[in-house]
Amino acid sequence: MRDFTNIKMGNEKFKLKFELVPDSCWYSNLRSILSKKEWDYIRHDAYDRANGKCMICNRKVSRLEAHEVWQYDEKTCTQILVDVVAVCNSCHQVIHIGRTSLTGNMERAEDWYMKVNNCSYAKMKEELGKATADHQRRNKVSEWKLDLSFLERYIK
Numbered sequence: 236m237r238d239f240t241n242i243k244m245g246n247e248k249f250k251l252k253f254e255l256v257p258d259s260c261w262y263s264n265l266r267s268i269l270s271k272k273e274w275d276y277i278r279h280d281a282y283d284r285a286n287g288k289c290m291i292c293n294r295k296v297s298r299l300e301a302h303e304v305w306q307y308d309e310k311t312c313t314q315i316l317v318d319v320v321a322v323c324n325s326c327h328q329v330i331h332i333g334r335t336s337l338t339g340n341m342e343r344a345e346d347w348y349m350k351v352n353n354c355s356y357a358k359m360k361e362e363l364g365k366a367t368a369d370h371q372r373r374n375k376v377s378e379w380k381l382d383l384s385f386l387e388r389y390i391k
């Protein structure tokens with residue numbers, strides 16, 4: 236059993252979180268590691284579980300997107316895949332706030348974060364500050380090991 240005690244999960248009160256992947260993570264998305272067939276299998280499994288609703292905001296949407304959830308064990312410098320979820324585009328834009336800020340959709344993403352988490356502007360900014368600090372600290376790790384043991388559940 237993996238020891239999760241030294242892994243920070245962000246603010247557990249909030250269902251929608253800012254998740255900034257460290258720049259030094261070579262494998263920030265599964266589709267670049269897996270074959271198309273394997274990735275399709277995993278993402279469609281997430282879509283099936285979602286049943287047409289975003290797994291974060293619970294909204295019924297016509298199009299879902301697959302999102303890989305990573306955790307970072309900073310003691311062992313390991314990025315760990317912990318889930319693949321199906322989310323709506325609005326939630327996905329919030330999760331990848333770093334990328335979203337580059338496309339000028341920052342304000343909309345911040346509004347969506349506050350709405351889904353039912354929190355104030357100040358609280359949202361505080362969480363964004365924490366996520367950015369985590370990101371900068373994790374960027375100092377020159378090489379992350381990869382833990383994909385999550386994928387074992389798909390092997391029959």
Ligand SMILES: [Zn+2]
Binds near residue numbers: 293322326327
């Ligand atoms: Zn959503």
